[in-house]
Amino acid sequence: MNEWLYRSSIASMLLSLFLLAWINASLLLNVTLGWALPFFFVSAILAIIGLFSKESRRFAIWSLLLLVSEGLFIACSIFLLLLFNDRP
Amino acid sequence: MNEQQTNQLILRAKSRARWQTIFLSLLLLFGIGPLLYLASLTFYTVTDRANDSIELIEALYEVTDPMLRVDERRVEATLTPFFHLTIRAPLAMEGWDGFYEVGTDVTDIQFGKRMSTMTDWSIPRPVGNDTDEEETLSYEQQVGHFAPNDRLHAFVTFAQPVRYEHLQEAIGDDVRTTWLAVETKETGDVTTIGFPTNDEHPVERFKKRLAFIAEHEEEASERTWPYDVRANERLADLADEPLSIQGASVLVTKETLDAYYNDGTWENVTLLYPVAR
Numbered sequence: 001m002n003e004w005l006y007r008s009s010i011a012s013m014l015l016s017l018f019l020l021a022w023i024n025a026s027l028l029l030n031v032t033l034g035w036a037l038p039f040f041f042v043s044a045i046l047a048i049i050g051l052f053s054k055e056s057r058r059f060a061i062w063s064l065l066l067l068v069s070e071g072l073f074i075a076c077s078i079f080l081l082l083l084f085n086d087r088p
Numbered sequence: 089m090n091e092q093q094t095n096q097l098i099l100r101a102k103s104r105a106r107w108q109t110i111f112l113s114l115l116l117l118f119g120i121g122p123l124l125y126l127a128s129l130t131f132y133t134v135t136d137r138a139n140d141s142i143e144l145i146e147a148l149y150e151v152t153d154p155m156l157r158v159d160e161r162r163v164e165a166t167l168t169p170f171f172h173l174t175i176r177a178p179l180a181m182e183g184w185d186g187f188y189e190v191g192t193d194v195t196d197i198q199f200g201k202r203m204s205t206m207t208d209w210s211i212p213r214p215v216g217n218d219t220d221e222e223e224t225l226s227y228e229q230q231v232g233h234f235a236p237n238d239r240l241h242a243f244v245t246f247a248q249p250v251r252y253e254h255l256q257e258a259i260g261d262d263v264r265t266t267w268l269a270v271e272t273k274e275t276g277d278v279t280t281i282g283f284p285t286n287d288e289h290p291v292e293r294f295k296k297r298l299a300f301i302a303e304h305e306e307e308a309s310e311r312t313w314p315y316d317v318r319a320n321e322r323l324a325d326l327a328d329e330p331l332s333i334q335g336a337s338v339l340v341t342k343e344t345l346d347a348y349y350n351d352g353t354w355e356n357v358t359l360l361y362p363v364a365r
Contacts, residue, residue, distance in 0.1 A: 010107070017114045024121035027169050056284070060110075066115070073122045077129060084133040 008051025009059035016066040023043035090294035122168035147297040152279045154243045154267045154337040155360045173197040182266045236343040244354040252331040264339040271334035279315040
């Protein structure tokens, strides 16, 4: 059981990193961010599962922190872009 | 705990340490992009640098170009994490039946400083050598081949400057003006300035635009090089003197243009059509 929890937290971490790479690609190459949302939720669910094992908790917490910071980054960008578009 | 178990524990710890290093490296590698993007976005938005640059492009076309206007609703700006901003401003030209898009002004800005400006024309234009000197065509060469009822768009200068209040009396109903050139100071290296007539309060808008250019005079001069707007000087002149109109972009038939040109009311006629500058 513990092994599965450990694997889910590793998978969550990999998915979060993949999302981060996707965000980078969208910034540099105009790739759409739209399809990222399902991966975001899957990663969050896997991370939460990973939280139940002491061994995998560290990865799961890192993964959740990463997802939260990605969410914050997107929210800040949208806020600043709205500010940018607010021309007289 | 026997030796085999200890070895397994050590191996597992090593494997985890390796994974952690890989994760951390990827995190740093991918994390830098969004962080730089946020820094870049903050740099251009919080100080209004991007908006000011866009407004300056719009203001300069409006105040110094007798023909081209920026379509304000469709200006696009793209930002990279490396503090590079590209502004694409669609250019429209007023014709008899409305506005026509003729190209796009593309400005590249790096760290808030303009690096280059170019125009992507979306219409056919004459092929010429950049080193060729601009050819000055006579009135006949320009309009001689048109039929009397052909509708033309031309920039004309008035033989006698007209006070803005008396403009309607000076030109007839058969002439539609799209842009009015304002007389202030006339020297060789200064751009013509004026304002489009399609606004509800064109003079107030013109003064506001000129004041905005005056606030960004250095950047404006770089864009209009080798000519200079001298917005501050001209604003001061406008405050002292009544508004005097020196010329106009007009939509007229060939017949009407001939009449005004031949009786000496208008001189220096230039047909307006987009050409690369």
